[in-house]
Amino acid sequence: MTHCSPHDLVQLQMTSRSLYAFISTHKHLWTAAQGNVGLPLVPVVEAGGNRSSAACAVFIFAGGECTWCSKFTPAQPFSFVFRFRACSPSCLKLLLSDVSLYVDKSKTYEDFSWGRWLPRSKLHSPFNVYSKRDIKYADRERQQAIGIDDHSSRRDPLGIPHRTVAQLNEVCLKRARSRDALTEHALRLVSWQTEYFKLKATVSRANYDFIKLMSAVEGKKAQGILRTPKGAALFQAFNRDLTKLTFTVWLENRALLFAQLGCMLDGIFPVGAVGRPNDKLRALTARA
Ligand SMILES: [Zn+2]
Structure with a gap:
C-alpha cells in the first residue's frame, strides 16, 4: 500500500468498511502516498x-x-x-x-x-x-x-x-x-x-511512446488502443500517478484492450471509449 498514489488510496479506502478503518488509522500510508x-x-x-x-x-x-x-x-x-x-x-x-x-x-x-x-x-x-x-x-x-x-x-x-x-x-x-x-x-x-x-508531461510522453511501441509490435494502431475505455483509463491513471507503464501492465490488460478495440473497429463503442467527430457516422455505417 505504500506504493499507492493518493488517488489510489482514496479508491481503496472506499472499497470496504474494514479498509476504510485500516487506511484512516494508518497515517504513514497517507504520508507515503503524498510523498509518491x-x-x-x-x-x-x-x-x-x-x-x-x-x-x-x-x-x-x-x-x-x-x-x-x-x-x-x-x-x-x-x-x-x-x-x-x-x-x-x-x-x-x-x-x-x-x-x-x-x-x-x-x-x-x-x-x-x-x-x-x-x-x-x-x-x-x-x-x-x-x-x-x-x-x-x-x-x-x-x-x-x-x-x-x-x-x-x-x-x-x-x-x-x-x-x-x-x-x-x-x-x-x-x-x-x-x-x-x-x-x-x-x-x-x-x-x-x-x-x-512538468513531471506529468514527461511521464505522459514516455507512456505514449510505450503504447506506440507495444501497439506496433502487436500490429495495432496506438491511437486505436488509446481510444478504448481500458486504454484511455490506463493512460490517464498512470500519467496522473506519475508512473510509467510496464510490460507487465501491458500483458495483464492486453486481452481486454484488443477485445475493446475489436468492438470499436466493428462500429460498437463500449462505454468509456474516447470519441472522435466521425464516430457516429462510422457506427451507423457499420450497422447499415
Ligand atoms: Zn465552467
Missing part, C-alpha cells in the same frame, strides 16, 4: 470542515465542479487559496475577474471579526483580494446566526450549520487561527502543481 507524487503534507488545524488527506486527494485528483458554471471537470483546481476550479478558458477568465474577486481597498474584511478568517491573496495587488463566493457565504452564515439569536431565522437552503452568534464567533476564531497554516499549504500546493505538471 511529491504532494505537501496536509496541515493539522483547528478549523472545522473535512481537511483530511483523503479529502485533499479527492479535491486535487478526482476532478469536481467548475466554480463558475458548476459543470464537472477533471481539471485540477487552479487556485488553492480560493479553491477555484475552471472547466474552460472562459470560466477561468471570469473567475480571475472582478466578477468573482473582490479587491479590499478599504480593508473591510481585515477589521471585522467575522471576516478575519476569509482566505485572501495579494494577486499582484497591494490590497488583499478575496473570493466573492467566500464573502457571500460568510455574510449568509452571519445573517443566519443573527436570525437564530432573535428567533427569526429559517434553516438556510445552502445547508449552513445552525449556529448562534456566539457559536459562530467561536468557529470564526478557530478559522482565523488556522488561516496562516491553510494559506501556507495552499501556496505549497501551487509550487507542487507547477512541478507536478
